Amino acid sequence: MPSNDVLAGGEMPQSRWILDLTEQLPGVIFQLHRAPDGHMHFPYLAGSGTRLTGIDRHDLARDALPALERLAEPDYPRLMAAIERSARSATPLATTFRLRLADDETCWIALRAQPRRVDGGTLWVGLMIDISEQMAEEERLRRLSDTDDLTGLANRRMLMKRLDEEISLSNRHGLPLSLMMLDLDHFKAINDTWGHLQGDQVLRDLAGLCQQSLREEDLVARLGGEEFAMLLPLTPERHCRQLAERLCQSISAHDFGFGPGHVTVSIGITEHRIGDARDILIQRADDSLYAAKHGGRNRVMASD
Ligand SMILES: Nc1nc2c(ncn2[C@@H]2O[C@H](COP(=O)(O)OP(=O)(O)OP(=O)(O)O)[C@@H](O)[C@H]2O)c(=O)[nH]1
Incomplete structure (x- = not known):
């Protein structure tokens, strides 16, 4: 017709x-x-x-x-x-x-x-x-694919993208760059004691605390589960350590809904060294986090 x-x-x-x-x-x-x-x-x-x-x-x-x-x-x-x-x-x-x-x-x-x-x-x-x-629509999908659903933080994919960009800048111009890996301590016990929904709320509140403690150009990402990463451009390790110590203390003093002192984190930090590939930097931060866990938790450890 x-x-x-x-x-x-x-x-x-x-x-x-x-x-x-x-x-x-x-x-x-x-x-x-x-x-x-x-x-x-x-x-x-x-x-x-x-x-x-x-x-x-x-x-x-x-x-x-x-x-x-x-x-x-x-x-x-x-x-x-x-x-x-x-x-x-x-x-x-x-x-x-x-x-x-x-x-x-x-x-x-x-x-x-x-x-x-x-x-x-x-x-x-x-x-x-x-x-x-x-x-x-493309922008909406891009944002979705870069965002962690639960916390609204950047996700692992976004962290990897920013890491590549910042590492390249750091390699080219010799600019300081630090990476923090943060993991909740005994999170399984929090879930078991207060329930999974309360556990989710702890993750959201923790995301908020991390974001509040950093600058706008820093990136906070949730890597999955109870593990977070923070990328700090233009930040040498000694400044990163001060920030991490402050964050660690403010989290242990924070009331997540069942009184302060029940939630603590372990943090591993490292600074980018010229020529480091992305995986090397992540591995060093992970090793520091492992050392913080095995050193007794609720603490910050830096790489050697
Ligand atoms: N509520 C909630 N729990 C989660 C989520 N993702 C992972 N978990 C839980 O996080 C817990 C992680 O447990 P473990 O890997 O044993 O670590 P942990 O208990 O924090 O112990 P340490 O890391 O050694 O201090 C598990 O019980 C998971 O089910 C989530 O999105 N929401």
Whole structure:
């Protein structure tokens, strides 16, 4: 069964019908021209997306600047570089950018266009569509895949990613970097005595205490079970030790709901040494944690 638009099109002259159709497209089709002196304008713009910015398309037919001024700050040089590359190599322009709309909301746009040399300049023919919903969904999934469900902290995956980044910075610039491994003491007994739900609450409260005691650029992660890790960029071991000692004391003094003194932690710390691979650093922190457990728990141990 043909749609009403197709039926309507059958009754119109074809050019009018195509114009009508393009105006209803959920995006924008365009021609973008760049003159040899760099001046850009949109000789042709059509589609329902042309209304989003509130910029008159007749103005854009003279000068693309009002649209370019709507680009989010970091995306402007990126788009200009992509346009330059496409013009030079005569290869398709394919990029994404953020655009401020008439209501000051920002949306994500995907752009695809084919260049052609015209009068010493370049003419692109292409389309733009709003991909804000996909970008928001991707961001949501990314956050989910990096987050521990129970505590809302970063998870092991996220810790590994940040470790790789920080180790690389530390190796390149010789910046100090410390790692803490923290494990609840006798957590099985806490679960057995007060129940699993109370045990979960202890893990959440502990996550909060760890976060409160660190700076914004530090990363607190739950590795699983009752084990946590803290990554401290720009922090030498002696500062890390002070922080760990303070954290250890504040946890043992904290009332987790059944009086202070019932929950303690053991902490192992180590500092990154130039050339250390990720696994070596983790292993050293783990060895320190093992030493803290076997030294009697409720204490901090550093690597040799
Ligand atoms: N409530 C709760 N318990 C958990 C969770 N994950 C692991 N556990 C429990 O944590 C306990 C860990 O026990 P163990 O590995 O024996 O360690 P521990 O009792 O803390 O003893 P030490 O580490 O040697 O001081 C187990 O009873 C697990 O069931 C969780 O998400 N929630």
